[in-house]
Amino acid sequence: MANNKLSMRIAAVLLSTTMLASVPLSTIYAEDEDLTNQLSGIEQQMQEAGNRKANAEITITNVSEQLHQIQVELDQATANLKSYEQQRMAVENEIVKNEKLLAEAQARLATREGVFNKRVRDIYINGRLSYLEVIIGAKDFSDFANRVEMLRRIIDADIKLISSIKTEREEIAQRKAELEADRAKVVELENKARETQAVIQKKKDEQSAILAQAQNDKAVAEQMQADLQASSDAIRAMLQQRAAERVAAAAAAA
Numbered sequence: 001m002a003n004n005k006l007s008m009r010i011a012a013v014l015l016s017t018t019m020l021a022s023v024p025l026s027t028i029y030a031e032d033e034d035l036t037n038q039l040s041g042i043e044q045q046m047q048e049a050g051n052r053k054a055n056a057e058i059t060i061t062n063v064s065e066q067l068h069q070i071q072v073e074l075d076q077a078t079a080n081l082k083s084y085e086q087q088r089m090a091v092e093n094e095i096v097k098n099e100k101l102l103a104e105a106q107a108r109l110a111t112r113e114g115v116f117n118k119r120v121r122d123i124y125i126n127g128r129l130s131y132l133e134v135i136i137g138a139k140d141f142s143d144f145a146n147r148v149e150m151l152r153r154i155i156d157a158d159i160k161l162i163s164s165i166k167t168e169r170e171e172i173a174q175r176k177a178e179l180e181a182d183r184a185k186v187v188e189l190e191n192k193a194r195e196t197q198a199v200i201q202k203k204k205d206e207q208s209a210i211l212a213q214a215q216n217d218k219a220v221a222e223q224m225q226a227d228l229q230a231s232s233d234a235i236r237a238m239l240q241q242r243a244a245e246r247v248a249a250a251a252a253a254a
Contacts (some may be wrong), residue, residue: 059214077197084190093183102172109165116158
């Protein structure tokens with residue numbers, strides 16, 4: 001009976017030894033070395049991903065500061081453009097008013113010249129006057145002379161009025177020329193402000209694109225780090241499990 005028990009123990013030990021012997025130690029260590037090499041490569045990749053993330057964060061910080069300054073410049077350029085636009089609109093409104101005044105002055109001048117020319121024509125060409133009855137009705141030579149003097153003064157007044165209207169028209173025309181010159185200057189400033197705004201806006205768009213790329217690079221690096229960390233954890237767990245299994249197998253074999 002005792003011999004049977006001893007035989008059973010020896011058989012169990014031999015069976016355990018046979019199972020461990022079925023996998024060569026060289027293969028086991030080679031697999032562990034391969035896993036260790038993979039773990040080393042993953043750690044190196046994690047370091048590279050960390051560097052890319054750090055570089056992306058530096059770019060994000062720098063570009064964000066530049067974008068802030070660019071936005072300040074863009075706001076100022078936009079304010080300047082708006083100011084010039086308002087100035088141009090004000091000048092154009094003044095031009096419209098001035099043109100209206102000029103048209104009115106021209107109409108008054110045409111009317112007054114028409115009246116004057118009719119009087120001159122009646123006196124010197126047709127030989128008759130609108131005030132013929134007044135002259136014919138003169139009582140004597142002195143009265144006649146007074147009436148002629150009155151007509152002369154009327155004609156002189158017409159001449160002075162025409163001269164005054166012409167002067168007014170010339171002043172309005174001069175004012176129009178000045179307003180046109182002012183508008184040309186404001187339009188030039190407005191165009192330059194618009195060009196400046198466009199240049200700054202282009203710079204902002206370029207920096208915004210750089211910022212978006214840096215943010216994307218950071219997100220990709222973070223995702224890579226997470227994936228690599230998961231792989232690293234899995235390999236470490238596998239190595240620990242394999243080591244524990246070998247210890248358990250050795251203990252069972254012993």
